Amino acid sequence: xxxxxxxxxxAALLCLTAFGAAPASADGEVxxxxxxxxxxxxxxxxxxxxxxxxxxxxxxxxxxxEQRMKAEGANSPADVxxxxxxxxxxEAVKAEVTQPIKSMVIDEIVPAQYRDPDxxxxxxxMRARVIYASKDRVKxxxxxxxxxxxxxxxxxxxxRSGQHIYNNGLxxxxxxxxxxxxxEEWLRGVKANLAQKPSGGDRxxxxxxxxxxxxxxxxxxxxxxxMMNNDPEKKPWAEATKVILxxxxxxxxxxxxxxxxxxxxxxxxxNGVKLIEWLVGDKAQQIYADSNYEYPIRAGVAVNxxxxxxxxxxxxxxxxxxxxxxxxxxxxxxxxxxxDN
Amino acid sequence: xxxTTRSGRIAASIAVATAILVAAPVISIIALAxxxxxxxxxxxxxxxxxxxLLDTALLLGGVGALSLAIGTGTAWAISLHEFRGRAxxxxxxxxxxxxxxxxxxxxxxxxxEPLGLVHRTLAVWLPLxxxxxxxxxxxxxxxxxxxxxxxxxPYVYLSARTMFQFQSAxxxxxxxxxxxxxxxxxxxxxxxxxxxxxxxxxxxVSLETLNDIGASEYLGVRTLTVSVFTTWLNRGSLAGAAxxxxxxxxxxxxxxxxxxxxxxNVTTEFSAESPRLTxxxxxxxxKGGLAFAACLLPVCLGFLVPLLYLAHQSFKRGLFANxxxxxxxxxxxxIAFASLATLTALLLGFATILAWRWRPSRLRFVAMNIAxxxxxxxxxxxxxxxxxxxxxIDNALNTLAASLGQSLPGLIMVGSGAAVVIAxxxxxxxxxxGFIKAGFxxxxxxxxxxARAVGAGQTTTMRLIHLPLLRPAMxxxxxxxxxxxxxxxxxxxxLRPLNVETLATSIYQYASRGSxxxxxxxxxxxxxxxxxxxxxxxxxxDIPSGPA
Numbered sequence: 026x027x028x029x030x031x032x033x034x035x036a037a038l039l040c041l042t043a044f045g046a047a048p049a050s051a052d053g054e055v056x057x058x059x060x061x062x063x064x065x066x067x068x069x070x071x072x073x074x075x076x077x078x079x080x081x082x083x084x085x086x087x088x089x090x091e092q093r094m095k096a097e098g099a100n101s102p103a104d105v106x107x108x109x110x111x112x113x114x115x116e117a118v119k120a121e122v123t124q125p126i127k128s129m130v131i132d133e134i135v136p137a138q139y140r141d142p143d144x145x146x147x148x149x150x151m152r153a154r155v156i157y158a159s160k161d162r163v164k165x166x167x168x169x170x171x172x173x174x175x176x177x178x179x180x181x182x183x184x185r186s187g188q189h190i191y192n193n194g195l196x197x198x199x200x201x202x203x204x205x206x207x208x209e210e211w212l213r214g215v216k217a218n219l220a221q222k223p224s225g226g227d228r229x230x231x232x233x234x235x236x237x238x239x240x241x242x243x244x245x246x247x248x249x250x251x252m253m254n255n256d257p258e259k260k261p262w263a264e265a266t267k268v269i270l271x272x273x274x275x276x277x278x279x280x281x282x283x284x285x286x287x288x289x290x291x292x293x294x295x296n297g298v299k300l301i302e303w304l305v306g307d308k309a310q311q312i313y314a315d316s317n318y319e320y321p322i323r324a325g326v327a328v329n330x331x332x333x334x335x336x337x338x339x340x341x342x343x344x345x346x347x348x349x350x351x352x353x354x355x356x357x358x359x360x361x362x363x364x365d366n
Numbered sequence: 367x368x369x370t371t372r373s374g375r376i377a378a379s380i381a382v383a384t385a386i387l388v389a390a391p392v393i394s395i396i397a398l399a400x401x402x403x404x405x406x407x408x409x410x411x412x413x414x415x416x417x418x419l420l421d422t423a424l425l426l427g428g429v430g431a432l433s434l435a436i437g438t439g440t441a442w443a444i445s446l447h448e449f450r451g452r453a454x455x456x457x458x459x460x461x462x463x464x465x466x467x468x469x470x471x472x473x474x475x476x477x478x479e480p481l482g483l484v485h486r487t488l489a490v491w492l493p494l495x496x497x498x499x500x501x502x503x504x505x506x507x508x509x510x511x512x513x514x515x516x517x518x519x520p521y522v523y524l525s526a527r528t529m530f531q532f533q534s535a536x537x538x539x540x541x542x543x544x545x546x547x548x549x550x551x552x553x554x555x556x557x558x559x560x561x562x563x564x565x566x567x568x569x570x571v572s573l574e575t576l577n578d579i580g581a582s583e584y585l586g587v588r589t590l591t592v593s594v595f596t597t598w599l600n601r602g603s604l605a606g607a608a609x610x611x612x613x614x615x616x617x618x619x620x621x622x623x624x625x626x627x628x629x630x631n632v633t634t635e636f637s638a639e640s641p642r643l644t645x646x647x648x649x650x651x652x653k654g655g656l657a658f659a660a661c662l663l664p665v666c667l668g669f670l671v672p673l674l675y676l677a678h679q680s681f682k683r684g685l686f687a688n689x690x691x692x693x694x695x696x697x698x699x700x701i702a703f704a705s706l707a708t709l710t711a712l713l714l715g716f717a718t719i720l721a722w723r724w725r726p727s728r729l730r731f732v733a734m735n736i737a738x739x740x741x742x743x744x745x746x747x748x749x750x751x752x753x754x755x756x757x758x759i760d761n762a763l764n765t766l767a768a769s770l771g772q773s774l775p776g777l778i779m780v781g782s783g784a785a786v787v788i789a790x791x792x793x794x795x796x797x798x799x800g801f802i803k804a805g806f807x808x809x810x811x812x813x814x815x816x817a818r819a820v821g822a823g824q825t826t827t828m829r830l831i832h833l834p835l836l837r838p839a840m841x842x843x844x845x846x847x848x849x850x851x852x853x854x855x856x857x858x859x860x861l862r863p864l865n866v867e868t869l870a871t872s873i874y875q876y877a878s879r880g881s882x883x884x885x886x887x888x889x890x891x892x893x894x895x896x897x898x899x900x901x902x903x904x905x906x907x908d909i910p911s912g913p914a
Contacts, residue, residue, distance in 0.1 A: 056864055062875040063867070082864040085871075087878060088599060089750055089860045093780075096753035100764050100777055102864065116602055186583065188596045224505040224586030225475070228881075236480025236498055256881060258682075262481070353405075356600035360413035365588055 054080045055296040058090045059107035061283060066107070069312050073303050079296050088113075094122040094288060103288040104297035107149075110190045114146040114284050115349040123286045130302040134323050138344050139282055148282035148345065149304045150319040153338060154195045155278065157231045157242040157249060157266040168241075168271045170199065170279065174214025182218045183230045183239035187364035188356060191227070191245055194281045194348060196355035201347045202273060205354055212362045223365050228252060228259060235265035242266070245281075250318035250331040268335040277341035283319070373825045374724050380717035385733035387714075388740045388792050391751030392615070395743070398608035398751070406597060406606030414593055421507065422589045425582070426572050428511035429518065433571045436515065437522025438564060440661045442552060445530035448646040449654030455661045457901050462668030463520040463846065464896035466853040466870070468580030469889055470517045471510075472882045473672045475584065478504050510585040516668035518574055522567035524842040525801060529563035529808070530556060531838075548647065562807055566800040570846070573618070573741045573796070579856070580877075590614050591744045604750070611747045618742040622735075673893060679886040686887070693872065697891050700868040703783065703858075704851035707790035711847050712840065714791065715798030720832075723806055723814075724824055734799065741796035746856035748793055753861075756785050781863050789857040794850050798843040805839030806832070849896045869895070 059066065063085045070081040082102075086093075091113070094101050106123070108114050117123050118141065125144035132140070139148035156168055173182065185192065200208040220239035230242025231252060252263040270278045285304060291297045303309055310321040318329050320338060328338075359365065440459050444452060478484050480498050488497040503509060541551045557564075582589045590610065598607035649657050680686055718737045722730045740748060760777040767774055779785045809832065817827040855870045862871065869888045876885035 062878055064875045065879065084862060084864045084866070085875070086859040087856070087874065088595070089746060092604065092750055093753055093860060096757040097777060097780070098757070098761055100757075100761055100774070102777065102781070112599065112602075119602060186586070188592075188600055190599065193600050221503075222505065222586050225584065229475075229479070232479065232481055236485070237495055238480055238498060251879075251881070258883075259881075353601045353603075356596060357405075357409045357413075360409060363413070363417075365586070366417060 053078055053296075054082060055104050055293050055300050056082045056102045057084075057105045057107060057300070058094065058103045058288075059083060059085045060087065060090065060109050060113055061085065061107050065317055068316060069304070069309055072308065072312060073300060076303065076308075077299060079299065081300070091117040091120040091122050095120045097290075099290050101288060101290050102292060104291040104293045105300055106286040106288060107283070108146075108286070109283045111194060111282055111284070111345050111349045112190055112352050114141070114282075114286060115352070117286050118143075118145045122289050124289045124291070126285075126287045126298065126301060128298055128302055131305060134305045136322070138342065139284075139322060142346060146284045146286045147301070147305070148284045148322050150283050150310070150313050150317075150322055151280040151340065152283075152319050153246045153270060153278045153280045153340070154191060155244065155246055155249075155335070156269040156271050157234055157244050157263075158269050159234050159237075159240045160265060160267050162240045163267075166267075166269060168269050169274050170195070170271050171211065171274050173218065173243075173271075174211045176214075176218070178218040178241065180218065180220050181240040182215065183220050183233045183242040184215075184223050185226055185230065185243075186223045187212075187359035191281065192243070193352055193355055193359075195243075195279050196359065197351040198273075198279045198341065198343055198348045200351040200355050200358065201343055202276070205358065208355070209358050209362060212358055212364060216362055216364050228262065231262040231266050232259075235262045246320070246332055246335065247318035250329065254318075254331055270336055270338060272339065273341055276343070277339040280320070280338075280340045282322075282345055371824055374721070377717045377721040377724060378730060380714060381721035381730055381733040381737075384714040384718050384795070385736040387788070388736055388795060390755040391748050391792060392739055392743065393751075394754045395608050395611055395747060395751040397754075398605055399612045401605040401608075403603050403606035403609055406601060406603050407609070410593070410597065410606075410610070414588075418588050418590050418593045421587055422576070424507055425510060425514075425587055425589060426575055428507070429515045429575045430568050430572050432511060432515035433519040433522050434564065434568050436519040436664045437524075437567055437571075438526050438557070438560070440519075440664065441523045441526035441530055442556065443657045443661055445527050446556070446646055447649050447657060449649040449657050451654075451658040451662075455658065455665070458665045458669070459523055459661060460520040460845070460900050461665060461897065462517045463524075463849050463900065464852075464893045465517045465669060465672050466580075466855075466873075466889075466892070467514050467517055467574070467578045468584065468855075468877070469676075469873070469882070470513050470668070470672055471581035471584045472877065473675045474509075474513050475504055476883075477671075477675065478502060505584075505586045507587055510582060510587045513585065514575055514578065514581055515571075516664060517672075518571045519664060519668065521570040521574070521846065522564060524846065525563040525567035525570075525804060525839075526560055528801070528805065528838045528842055529560040563804045566804050569622070570741075570797065570800065572621075576614070576618070576742070577744050579744065579746075594744060594747065607747070608750075611743065614744075615739070615742050619739075622738075673890075676886040676889050676893070679883040680890060683884065683886070685884075690887070692867070693869070693888055693891060696867045696869050696872045696888065697895060699783075699866055700852050700870065700892070701895055703786050703790065703868065704848050707787045707794070707851050708844055708848040710787065711791045711795050712798045712844060715795055715843070716802055716840070718799055719802045719806055720828065723832075734803070737799045738796040740792035741794065743793070744856070745789075745793060745854060746860065749789055749857035749860040752785065752789055752792070752857075756780065756788065780861065783863050783866060785861040786858055789861055790847075790851045790854060793854065793857065794847045797846045797850070798840070801839045801843035801846075802836060805836045809835050845899050848899055852892050852895055 063083050070083065074080055090106060094103050106117055123145045126147060127144060131147050135147045187196065196208065196212065199211060227244035227248040230244045231249065233239050234242045249263050249268050252259040272278050285301050287297050287301065305323055307326060310323045310326040313319060314321045314326060314329050318332050320328060320332065444455055444459065476482050478501055480501065485497055485501055488500055492500060504513065541555050546554065576589070576591060579591050579595060583592050594607045594610045597610055598604055715737065718734050722734045743751065756779045757777065760779050763778060764774050813831050814827055817831055822830070853870060855874055858868055859871055859874065869892045872888040873882065873885035876882050
C-alpha cells in the first residue's frame with residue numbers, strides 16, 4: 026500500500042509541475058483564445074511580435090472557449106478572443122465575457138455593418154458562401170440563393186450538413202430577410218434538389234461536382250483557392266468547377282466574418298487592444314488575405330488574385346448582428362424540414 | 367466478515383474520493399441542465415429525437431455486433447489455438463486501437479469517394495460514371511458502422527482474450543469427453559464463461575461510439591451526440607445541450623442496469639480446484655492458414671490500410687523531409703498527459719474495486735458504479751462540466767492568496783495542464799474499473815479465504831494473489847487508457863493551457879481546415895506512440911500454453 030500511495034503522490038506532484046503554469050499577466054505579452062487554427066494565424070502573430078515586441082500566447086479550440094472564459098472568471102488569462110464565425114461572437118457576448126473594444130482605429134476601419142452596435146466585437150476578415158459550379162454542365166454565370174430551390178436543379182446540388190455553422194449562417198441570413206415561413210419553404214426546395222445526403226466538408230462538394238455526382242456544390246470562397254493554389258492533389262477538383270458569387274434577389278452575396286473580441290477581465294488589456302488594432306492594419310490584413318484567401322475588412326487592401334478572379338464581391342447589406350439573431354431559428358428549420366436526413 | 371483494516375480504510379477512502387471526482391462534472395452538468403431551456407425540447411422531440419434515437423440505436427447495435435463478432439472471433443482463435451503466424455497476430459490484432467475513429471473515417475472516405483484511389487482504379491476498366499456508381503457509399507449508416515467497428519473491435523478483443531486464456535481446461539475437457547466438438551465447446555462453454563468480459567468490451571465500444579462526434583458527423587450520421595452539439599452551438603443553448611446530455615446519461619445508465627440484471631445469476635469464477643489452463647489446440651495446414659487470414663483481415667482494414675495511407679500522404683507531401691520539429695514537443699505533451707492520466711486512473715480504479723472486493727457495502731457499490739460514469743459523457747460535455755469545479759478550486763486558491771497578501775498564483779489547475787489529466791482520468795476511469803472488476807470476478811473468493819486461513823493479511827493477499835492474477839486485466843486497461851488519452855480531442859482542445867499542443871490537437875488543426883492529410887505525420891506519431899505499449903502488452907500477456 027505504501028508503494029501505491031507514494032506513486033499516487035508522485036503522480037499528483039508531477040501533474041502540477043510537469044507543465045509550468047503560464048503567468049496570466051506579464052509585461053510584453055498578450056493571451057489569445059482562438060477558434061482559428063494556430064497553424065493559420067501563427068505567421069500573423071509572429072509578425073505582430075516582430076513589430077511590437079509583444080509575445081503572443083495562444084490556445085485554440087473548436088468550441089467552448091467562451092464557457093472557459095466564463096468559468097475562469099476574474100482570473101482568466103484571456104485578453105483577446107478570435108472567432109471564425111458570427112455565432113461564436115454572439116455566444117461570447119451573451120456569456121458576458123467581453124467588454125467594448127473602444128478604439129477609434131477599429132471604429133474608423135471596420136464598417137459599421139461588420140461591428141457590434143455595442144462595440145463588443147469587430148470583424149477582421151470576410152468569407153463568402155458561394156457556388157462551385159461544374160464548368161461543363163452549368164451554363165449560367167449568375168445564380169441567386171433563392172434559385173437554389175428551383176426544381177430545375179433537382180438532384181444536382183451537393184452541400185455539407187445543414188447544421189454546420191457556415192450553412193447555419195447562410196440560412197440565418199435567408200431567415201432574417203424573408204421570415205421563417207418563407208425560409209422553411211426555401212429550405213424544403215433546396216433539400217428536394219440535393220443529389221445526396223448532406224455530409225463531408227466544403228472541399229468534398231467541389232470533388233463531387235468534379236466527379237459528376239452533382240452540378241453545383243456550396244462552399245466558402247477560400248476552400249476553392251486553397252485547393253487551386255496549395256494542394257496539387259485537389260487542384261483538379263477546383264479546376265473542374267467555376268466559382269459563382271451568388272446574390273440574394275435585390276441584395277448581395279452572403280458573407281460571414283472572422284472576428285475579434287476583447288475579454289472582460291483582460292489582464293493585458295492595453296496589449297489586447299494593440300493586437301486588435303494591429304489585426305486591421307494594412308500589413309496584417311494583407312497577410313490574412315494572402316494566407317487564407319479571405320476578403321480583407323479594410324478598404325484599400327488588395328484582394329488575393331485568385332479570389333479576385335471570382336468577380337467583384339458585393340456583400341449583402343444585411344447587418345451581421347441580424348444574421349446572428351436568426352441562427353437559432355435557422356437551426357430549428359433545418360431539423361424541421363429534415364434537411365440532413 | 368472482514369475486519370476493517372488500515373489499508374481497507376485507505377482503499378475505501380480512495381474509492382469514495384474517486385466517486386466524488388467523477389461525480390463533480392456530472393453534477394455540474396446536471397446543474398447546467400436545471401436552467402430553463404425554453405424552445406429547445408419541443409422542436410427536438412418533434413423533429414430530431416425520433417430520428418437520432420433510431421440512428422443512434424442502429425449505429426450502436428451495428429458497431430456493437432460487428433466489433434463483438436470480430437473481437438471475440440480473433441480472441442478465441444488466438445487464445446485457444448496454435449497456428450503459424452499466431453505470434454505475429456498477437457501484437458498485430460490490437461493495433462487498430464491506435465487509429466482514432468475520426469481518422470479512419472477521413473481515410474476511408476478519401477479512398478472510396480469519387481476520384482479517390484479505388485475510383486481511379488475502377489475507372490481503368492469502367493467508364494467514369496459507372497465507376498462512380500460502383501463505389502459503396504461510406505457516408506451512410508452502414509458505412510459508419512463498418513468504419514467505426516473496424517477500429518474499435520480491439521476493446522472486445524482485449525477483454526475477451528484475458529478471459530479465454532485463463533479459462534480452466536477442465537470445462538473444455540469435460541465438454542470434449544461428452545463428445546462436444548470445438549464449435550460446441552466455443553458456443554456452450556467458452557463464450558458463456560467469457561460473457562462478463564465481452565460485456566465490458568462491448569460496453570466500451572458502445573460508449574466510444576456514442577461519444578464519437580468526428581466520424582459520425584463526417585459520415586452523415588446524426589447521433590444524439592451530434593444533436594447535443596447542434597443544440598448548443600447553433601441554438602446557443604448550453605442548458606438544452608446539458609439536458610440532452612443528462613438524457614443520454616440516463617439511457618446509458620439504463621443500458622448498464624439491464625446488462626447487470628441480465629447476468630445477475632451468472633457465476634464466472636473458475637473452479638478453485640483447477641487452476642490448470644487450457645492447452646492451445648494446434649491448427650495445421652489449411653485450417654491454420656484460414657485462422658491466420660481471418661485474424662489478419664480486420665488488422666489490415668482497421669490498421670494497415672489507414673497506416674499505409676497516412677504514410678503515403680506524408681511521403682507525398684514531403685512531411686518527412688520537412689519534419690516539423692514542433693511535433694516532438696506535441697508528442698512529448700501527448701505522452702506526458704497520457705502517462706499521468708493512465709497511472710492515476712489505474713490506481714483509482716484498482717482501489718475502487720479493491721474496496722468493494724474487501725468489504726462489499728452499499729456505499730462502495732455506489733462508488734464503484736459512479737466511477738464508471740465519466741465514460742458516458744461526450745468529451746466536450748465532460749470538459750464543460752469540469753470547468754466549473756476545477757476553476758472553482760483555482761479561483762479559491764487565488765482568493766486565499768490575495769487574502770494572505772501573497773502574489774496571485776494564477777490558474778494552477780488549468781494553467782498547468784492538470785485539468786487535462788483530470789479530464790482524461792474521469793473520462794477513461796471506466797476502463798480500468800471495468801477490466802479489473804471483470805478480472806476480480808474470475809478470482810474465486812476461496813483464494814482470499816485460503817490466504818486468510820494461513821494468516822495472510824489483506825495487503826499480502828492482494829500482493830501475492832490478486833495482483834499477479836490481475837496482471838493481464840491491468841495491462842489491458844493500461845494500454846486502452848493510454849491510447850485513448852493519446853487520441854482524445856475535444857476535452858484536450860478546451861482544457862489545455864496556453865501554447866500547449868498535443869498530437870491530436872495538431873491533427874485537428876489541419877482537419878478543421880479540411881486537409882487532414884497535412885496532419886498525416888502527427889497521426890503517424892500517435893500510431894507510433896501506441897505501438898510500443900501494445901507490443902509491450904503482448905509480450906507479457908501471452909501466458910505459456912499448457913499445464914501451469
